[in-house]
Amino acid sequence: MADLHIEEFYKDVAIALVQLYGAFPRRVNLFVEDIAGPDEPDEFGLHSKRHMACFGALLWLEEEGLLRYVDTIRQEALDQAVLSQTAFVRLSAPAPSALARALGGQRDVEADALPSSVQEDLSTYIHLIRTALRSGHSGRISQVIQATFFADTSE
Template identity: 45%
Template sequence: MTDIHIDDFYKDVAIIFLRLYATFPRKTILYVDEVCGADEPDEFGLHSERFLSGFSAMVWLAEHDYVKSDGPIKQEALDQAVLSEQGFLILSSRSEHDFVDDDQRTVVPRAIPRSIMELSKTNISLLRRAVKSQSSTMIRQTVHSLLNYKT
């Protein structure tokens, strides 16, 4: 049995990393609904568990020095969010893992210029592939390895 809340956490972290990498080094408002989808608060103004989990993933990344921000905006966003030095270095570093295709075979690209090949071996490229695959297993493995990455 899989822990769906952990799979959601890994997916949220992946999306947060991708969004902040795309705007680095510019600070941005990171909205929860951009990470885990829109949410309509209930009649008491409370958000869903899924929405709160997405917000908590953002706060967790900030507390563990992957992201810097000026703090939360209610439970809906992080204000002036940007990757920390650690977060940026992890994502822009060369991956320690081989790239595999859907059949779990190592990918050996043909006729790709060396500079492009090197860029394709970064952690951010691996993370993009994982998210594009929509495979919770691949996302989990990729994000787990990034959170264990030693800069």
């Protein structure tokens, strides 16, 4: 089992990518509270560790070239965020069918009965991320995010 903060990182990344993909190519404000949930700063105005971890995950996505933004809105949000070309292409790409099966996707027989355009949409990384988020299963979310961005794609 992964450390809790790593599972939260994968979930934060997944939610942020789904939000940005859904708005693409528009620039949107990406609010930490929409991803990690409400946060009440302490008596000194400092955010919780959870809030700051989510904010850090968003900044990390930019540092790794997966999104761009104009500015930060304090430690509350990224202003005018948009997916990078690299992230958009990767999220739109078909995932290996073995990954879809491992994540509990549709059985091959059911998928074969669908029109090819629908089959293509259901085979993308973004679809697998959305499905994993809907499941609420942290292991599936972690697995699909790892496969989407961290697996060796040179094969």
